[in-house]
Amino acid sequence: MISLIDGNNFYVSCERVFNPKLRNKPVVVLSNNDGCVVSRSDEAKKLGIKMGQPFFEIKPFIKKHDIKYFSSNYSLYGDMSARIIKTLEQFSPEIEMYSIDEAFIDLSHVSQEKLHEFGWKIKNTVYQHTGIPCGIGISFTKSLAKVANKIAKKSAKAKGVLALYEQSHITEALKRTEIGDLWGIGRKYAKKLKENGVNSALEYRNLEIDWLRKNLTINGVHLAQELHGISCLDLELFHEPKKSITVSRSFGRAQSDFNDIFSALANHTAVACRKLRQEGLEAQYFCIYLATSYHKENFFSDSINIRLPYYTSFTPEYLKYGLIALKKIFKENKMYKKCGILLFDLKSKSTLPSHLFDFRNLEQENALISTIDQINNRNGASSINFADLFINKNWTPQRAHVSKKYTTNLNELILAR
DNA sequence: TCTGGGGTCCTAGGACCC
DNA sequence: TCTGGGGTCCTAGGACCC
Numbered sequence: 001m002i003s004l005i006d007g008n009n010f011y012v013s014c015e016r017v018f019n020p021k022l023r024n025k026p027v028v029v030l031s032n033n034d035g036c037v038v039s040r041s042d043e044a045k046k047l048g049i050k051m052g053q054p055f056f057e058i059k060p061f062i063k064k065h066d067i068k069y070f071s072s073n074y075s076l077y078g079d080m081s082a083r084i085i086k087t088l089e090q091f092s093p094e095i096e097m098y099s100i101d102e103a104f105i106d107l108s109h110v111s112q113e114k115l116h117e118f119g120w121k122i123k124n125t126v127y128q129h130t131g132i133p134c135g136i137g138i139s140f141t142k143s144l145a146k147v148a149n150k151i152a153k154k155s156a157k158a159k160g161v162l163a164l165y166e167q168s169h170i171t172e173a174l175k176r177t178e179i180g181d182l183w184g185i186g187r188k189y190a191k192k193l194k195e196n197g198v199n200s201a202l203e204y205r206n207l208e209i210d211w212l213r214k215n216l217t218i219n220g221v222h223l224a225q226e227l228h229g230i231s232c233l234d235l236e237l238f239h240e241p242k243k244s245i246t247v248s249r250s251f252g253r254a255q256s257d258f259n260d261i262f263s264a265l266a267n268h269t270a271v272a273c274r275k276l277r278q279e280g281l282e283a284q285y286f287c288i289y290l291a292t293s294y295h296k297e298n299f300f301s302d303s304i305n306i307r308l309p310y311y312t313s314f315t316p317e318y319l320k321y322g323l324i325a326l327k328k329i330f331k332e333n334k335m336y337k338k339c340g341i342l343l344f345d346l347k348s349k350s351t352l353p354s355h356l357f358d359f360r361n362l363e364q365e366n367a368l369i370s371t372i373d374q375i376n377n378r379n380g381a382s383s384i385n386f387a388d389l390f391i392n393k394n395w396t397p398q399r400a401h402v403s404k405k406y407t408t409n410l411n412e413l414i415l416a417r
Numbered sequence: 418t419c420t421g422g423g424g425t426c427c428t429a430g431g432a433c434c435c
Numbered sequence: 436t437c438t439g440g441g442g443t444c445c446t447a448g449g450a451c452c453c
Contacts, residue, residue, distance in 0.1 A: 031439035038439075056437040072439090099435045186433050217445055219433080246441055253436080295438055340440090398437090 001107040001115060001165070002235070003138045004145040005088065005122060007080075008153065008160075010101035010132070011039035014080045015070055017131035018406040026067040030055055033250045033397040034071055071402040077101075079407040080130060087129045091122050096235045104142055104235055115163035123161055138163040139170070142233045143226035146183040147173055147201065174227060177201035184223045189216060201227060241346065242279055247272040248289065248340020251395040255336050261290070262326055263391035268341050269322050270382075270389055273315040276343060277373065282311040282350070283343040286318065288325050293337040302329040310354040311347060314365045319388050 007013055011029035016022045026043035030036065037044075037053045047065055049058060055069075062069060081100045088095055094106035110118045119136040126134050137149025144164060151173055152162035164170050180190035182201050192215065198204055205227040212220040222232035247268040255261050265288060276283060284307060291301035304325045308317060322341070351362065375384045382389065 033437095033439065035437080035439050052438085054438040059437090102435075184433065188432065217432080219445075242442085244442075248440065250439070293438085338439095397439095 002145045003105050003107050004149045005103050005134050005136050007101040008133045012041045013132045014077050029070050071399040073403050075408045083130045087126050112165050119161040136161045140229040141226040141231045147177050174202035244344040245272050245275050246342045249397050250338045252398050259391050260394045264395040265339050266388035269318045272341050276313040280349050281346045282313045283346050284308050284311045285345040287342040289340045291338045304329050
């Protein structure tokens with residue numbers, strides 16, 4: 001058996017842990033750049049605020065109903081997520097942290113008649129240890145656990161915990177699950193399926209394999225089998241090495257000056273390279289990306305791929321080639337709204353030169369960059385950095401309503417108490 | 418009359434997830 | 436004025452090989 005545990009309205013719940021006044025009140029958390037709503041309390045949902053709704057559109061509504069709102073505070077949410085995993089470790093040796101607010105855990109060591117009780121024990125303990133309310137779904141496969149989790153949160157009877165193991169209950173649950181709520185069925189597939197008369201998960205499960213294969217790829221077939229209780233998706237217990245790393249941000253306001261934009265790109269590049277080093281990886285290819293506002297007329301974007309002479313994670317190398325690349329795609333008189341960098345073709349760090357004509361002094365590079373990383377780890381990001389990053393900060397995203405660093409900044413933690 | 422068969426690799430685009 | 440960011444996987448089609 002597998003259980004899916006996820007934090008309810010996770011970002012909002014994280015904010016509430018350290019600010020109890022927010023309980024029982026409508027609260028939303030905004031995306032980067034205070035762009036749109038990405039997490040809503042139940043009260044905010046009841047008022048009709050939609051997921052992904054632009055903030056500026058609902059600002060008057062928010063003031064009128066005294067809805068509390070916050071810029072996203074990812075260091076706080078990441079830290080709360082780590083606390084949840086720590087708590088889950090006492091319930092099962094096999095845990096897959098699927099996203100910042102969701103984990104699958106193996107429950108094959110629990111007998112069927114104890115599943116429900118065990119689920120409640122997990123829910124209560126997570127709340128006790130972290131202050132985060134969560135939903136628990138339990139069943140034979142990951143996809144069925146997802147179905148159970150969704151119903152657990154909706155049903156007044158389940159109150160947040162549901163174990164599905166009786167066939168009649170599974171059938172009933174699938175009948176009640178709308179096709180678009182299935183894990184793996186997005187907007188496009190939901191539309192296509194409805195056009196073919198498939199409106200519930202139960203109807204989906206009855207579809208012909210060949211039809212699914214043809215119209216929804218092999219993933220669609222796997223989903224149907226999972227709904228029959230045949231496991232196709234294993235728990236991923238080990239952290240797979242990343243295949244790509246992206247860092248991109250919308251600018252606080254549109255930018256047209258080359259130096260301003262390079263300054264932003266340099267900052268994203270430094271963050272991306274640091275992630276690369278944290279993963280113990282190096283890249284040889286990267287792509288930089290530049291775009292105007294997607295929501296304005298004459299949307300324009302351009303990107304360019306760069307191949308470095310060797311695999312590396314040394315930031316100055318990326319800054320050097322990034323500057324050349326940006327000059328190639330930058331155009332005057334455009335109001336750019338966003339830029340980013342994508343690192344791909346990643347492989348494990350090697351300490352050897354890659355070829356005969358590689359004249360880098362790797363020892364020196366490593367000494368420099370690891371010193372910089374250490375200083376920044378100890379004293380906060382960008383305590384020390386490359387000059388390109390400081391040209392100016394006109395581009396910095398909006399983040400006007402951020403909460404305190406309750407868990408990651410000692411001084412603020414003491415103040416909060 | 419009439420022009421093979423089998424395979425790999427790469428890429429762009431589309432779909433999904435949170 | 437103002438609309439997020441970071442990922443993965445699958446497939447079809449083209450290019451190329453013998």
